[in-house]
Amino acid sequence: MPTLRSRRLDYSESTRSALVESAVELFTKRGYAGTSLDEVAKRARVTKGALYHHFSGKQALFEAAFDAVESLVYDRLQKIMTGKGTAWERALGGLKAFIGSCLDPAYQRIAIHEAPVVMGWERWREAEEQCSFGLVRSGLQLLVDAGEVEPVPVEVTSRLLFGALSSAATEIASAADPKKVGAEIEDVIVRMLLRVRRPADEVPERPAAG
Amino acid sequence: MPTLRSRRLDYSESTRSALVESAVELFTKRGYAGTSLDEVAKRARVTKGALYHHFSGKQALFEAAFDAVESLVYDRLQKIMTGKGTAWERALGGLKAFIGSCLDPAYQRIAIHEAPVVMGWERWREAEEQCSFGLVRSGLQLLVDAGEVEPVPVEVTSRLLFGALSSAATEIASAADPKKVGAEIEDVIVRMLLRVRRPADEVPERPAAG
């Protein structure tokens, strides 16, 4: 049996998560520069002292918020892309799910827009390496390995694709009709993929069901 | 003959441009949040009073810096894309020039990265509408109108293309070998374009150039 969790640890973890949750909300609504730490603390029903006990500063708090929103998207995509179906089906499912995730205002403003500026591009890049960008790349790699598409340079192409999708994210979310724009964008991307798709008879071997 | 410019106007305009130049340098080096107005004024050999006489605030100063770096790129691309050659040649020339422009640290950090965050995405978008993004779209429109490529949805596609190029910009500039990465990216984009290019016999009329 696991050693009994102490009461103190429960409290501590609770306030920490409350702070992160508060930070996510405020950073999403007013942006990084527009939110004060007092405000974050107040919404979490604590003071700045608690905040600085759990985080070394405003940047660290932001990174915690970043991790929070990023992990949600990551988990969703992870499940889809390692799930059932052919490589093609999984890749397209991942694409659809990613576009859908971009409709979340928190993910959009925190992870896509402000993170590179706040965390610094270098740090953001290496964080994305193991998060959503990593999945985009592995998705493309999946298609190439399965012989579904012609061998494009995966590294460069996935960077371009991620950039396109990221910018499309904002376009979708701020459009008058997000569903419609989202569908249009998905359509264009899929058409692009279809252009590099190998005809079925060239595919090495592919069972009828993944 | 033009009315004699007064001495005062010369001075005023001079200090204003000095402020903008100073702002561009510091915003590029230390980012928007990392540069103080006192610093900007000091480098321009004036005080904050002068700064606030010419600009309503820090944001306005940033937008002036944004306009400065953006207009440089715009003028270059404008010349190329309205110059000589077939639509295909001009579009490719514009693509090459845009990637080249993205190597400028000022354009990259100010116009591409921080502008959407500092100015707000909405305002940034409408500014880009008449700047570099406008040229990307008109370039694509050029190809479609000339019948060089199949009729893709220009609006959405150019947004995706611009996003891809923007993110590629940072990738290129921060790479160990920018020239090489830049060439790779350009190659991938061109290959994509070639995939939607119409065979020669379908193009209305086009000289032997290619």
Place this chain on the structure above:
DNA sequence: CGGCCAACATACCACGGGTATGGCCGGGCA
């Protein structure tokens, strides 16, 4: 049960954006 330390609260500092006010000089006018 007594001390101890993590988990906070409180008080304070420093810096930087913004503002109010004062001074200076070029330039139009008499």
Place this chain on the structure above:
DNA sequence: TGCCCGGCCATACCCGTGGTATGTTGGCCG
């Protein structure tokens, strides 16, 4: 030429906010 006006800019100041240093409490362990 004298003079004052107004644009151009400097100086002094305010205050919100990130960060720090110190005080306080309550759960856990001996």
